[in-house]
Amino acid sequence: MSVENLKAYIESGVLELYVLGDLSPEEALQVEEIASQNPEVRDEIAAIELAMENYAMQNAVEPSADVEKKLFEKLGIRADDDLETTSATPQYSDEPRIVRLDNSDGKIRTLRFALVACVALLVVSTAALFITYNKLNDAHDQIASLNLDKQKFAGVVSQLEFENKGLDNMVAMADSKEWATIRMAGQPFSPNSKMNVYWNKKDKSVLINYVAMDLPKTDAQHEYQLWAMVNGKPVSLGVFGKTDSTTNEALQKMQTIQEAQAFAVTIEPMGGSVNPTMEKLSVMGGV
Amino acid sequence: MTALKKSSLTEPELVLALQSKDPAVLKTLYSMYSSALYGVISRIITHTELAEDVLQETFVKIWQSAGHYDNTKGRLFTWMMNIARNLSIDKLRSKDFKNSLKNQDIENNVSFVDEQNKVTFNPDVLGVKQLVENLKPDLQAVLNLVYYKGYTHVEAAEKLDLPLGTVKTRIRLAIIELRRSFN
Numbered sequence: 102m103s104v105e106n107l108k109a110y111i112e113s114g115v116l117e118l119y120v121l122g123d124l125s126p127e128e129a130l131q132v133e134e135i136a137s138q139n140p141e142v143r144d145e146i147a148a149i150e151l152a153m154e155n156y157a158m159q160n161a162v163e164p165s166a167d168v169e170k171k172l173f174e175k176l177g178i179r180a181d182d183d184l185e186t187t188s189a190t191p192q193y194s195d196e197p198r199i200v201r202l203d204n205s206d207g208k209i210r211t212l213r214f215a216l217v218a219c220v221a222l223l224v225v226s227t228a229a230l231f232i233t234y235n236k237l238n239d240a241h242d243q244i245a246s247l248n249l250d251k252q253k254f255a256g257v258v259s260q261l262e263f264e265n266k267g268l269d270n271m272v273a274m275a276d277s278k279e280w281a282t283i284r285m286a287g288q289p290f291s292p293n294s295k296m297n298v299y300w301n302k303k304d305k306s307v308l309i310n311y312v313a314m315d316l317p318k319t320d321a322q323h324e325y326q327l328w329a330m331v332n333g334k335p336v337s338l339g340v341f342g343k344t345d346s347t348t349n350e351a352l353q354k355m356q357t358i359q360e361a362q363a364f365a366v367t368i369e370p371m372g373g374s375v376n377p378t379m380e381k382l383s384v385m386g387g388v
Numbered sequence: 389m390t391a392l393k394k395s396s397l398t399e400p401e402l403v404l405a406l407q408s409k410d411p412a413v414l415k416t417l418y419s420m421y422s423s424a425l426y427g428v429i430s431r432i433i434t435h436t437e438l439a440e441d442v443l444q445e446t447f448v449k450i451w452q453s454a455g456h457y458d459n460t461k462g463r464l465f466t467w468m469m470n471i472a473r474n475l476s477i478d479k480l481r482s483k484d485f486k487n488s489l490k491n492q493d494i495e496n497n498v499s500f501v502d503e504q505n506k507v508t509f510n511p512d513v514l515g516v517k518q519l520v521e522n523l524k525p526d527l528q529a530v531l532n533l534v535y536y537k538g539y540t541h542v543e544a545a546e547k548l549d550l551p552l553g554t555v556k557t558r559i560r561l562a563i564i565e566l567r568r569s570f571n
Contacts, residue, residue: 117560118556133461147463150463160431
């Protein structure tokens with residue numbers, strides 16, 4: 102480019118537009134090419150740049166301090182002065198980071214933790230309730246079975262007391278000289294049966310002891326009847342209940358008899374009979 | 389020179405640090421140039437909030453495209469100023485900006501206008517204003533449009549109904565006046 106052309110080029114104002122960024126990329130490239138070959142153009146550009154820079158500095162307006170804070174937050178650069186550590190591992194990202202300026206983020210995090218804690222508590226509580234409910238059911242079952250056991254034991258105990266009482270009476274009567282014990286043995290109608298009758302020699306009273314008898318159960322329409330054989334004739338001494346009688350008394354007083362050679366028991370209709378049913382003679386024993 | 393009054397680094401050092409993405413340099417750069425760039429932006433965009441948004445965007449772009457800066461093609465500040473000007477002009481033409489203008493209600497207008505005019509009373513600026521006002525009116529008109537309004541020279545030519553060449557010459561003459569005043 103000739104000196105005249107160069108001067109004209111410089112004076113055309115294209116370099117000012119170049120500095121102001123007001124040229125198309127092609128035009129800008131052309132300016133750069135010419136500048137690289139012509140120091141005059143280069144110097145002119147530098148002078149224009151410096152003028153614009155000075156002009157901008159002279160026209161400087163201080164932005165609010167907020168902008169700097171927001172900028173460094175946005176770029177993820179720590180705003181404090183401790184930049185030595187951050188420079189080692191620069192923390193920037195191409196994606197602008199979204200930074201909430203209020204502290205609602207913290208509140209949301211707190212609420213989130215609270216929610217998680219509540220859910221966890223709910224789960225734990227439900228589990229605990231379920232376990233407790235199962236244990237309660239088990240306990241109810243155990244109480245029921247213990248009650249059953251208790252009733253069973255109570256039954257056993259009352260049975261034992263009943264038998265104990267009868268045995269005591271038997272011992273007392275055996276010790277006493279007043280009482281005669283008549284053992285009645287099983288008869289063909291009921292071979293395995295046996296029973297004792299106690300007869301007071303002094304006042305002639307007759308007792309039977311439920312403990313000291315082993316008779317099969319009768320049906321609901323029948324009961325046992327005790328007979329005394331007086332000179333070959335049967336005399337009724339009364340009826341008695343079944344061995345599993347619910348009365349607590351082991352002993353039952355029968356009718357007195359002045360004299361007798363033998364005692365016998367038959368099965369008779371409820372209420373007893375006038376004469377014994379000999380086919381149903383259960384036990385018999387002589388005095 | 390006032391240009392580097394806050395500087396602790398020379399321009400080549402700044403460029404090197406910037407291109408190696410050293411976060412510390414961005415703080416230095418900000419303290420050195422934010423007010424100069426904000427001066428450029430706030431004259432194109434008079435709405436304070438939007439202007440500050442653009443300033444922030446400018447530094448984000450400087451940070452992210454530091455690799456594209458070529459120091460053989462011009463000064464660092466020229467590169468940064470052109471980023472600021474381009475972003476300002478983009479903003480001025482964006483929907484965002486048009487909406488914000490519509491949203492100015494009458495009650496706020498008085499204080500808004502006052503706020504916009506605040507820079508007029510900045511003592512640092514007075515001298516330059518004076519200088520620009522001392523320019524011949526035809527030079528002043530072109531410089532106002534190009535520098536303060538963000539017009540391209542083509543738009544300025546249309547606006548002033550002048551040939552492109554005349555606009556270019558007037559821009560050159562105005563800048564020569566500025567150069568003379570700074571010497």
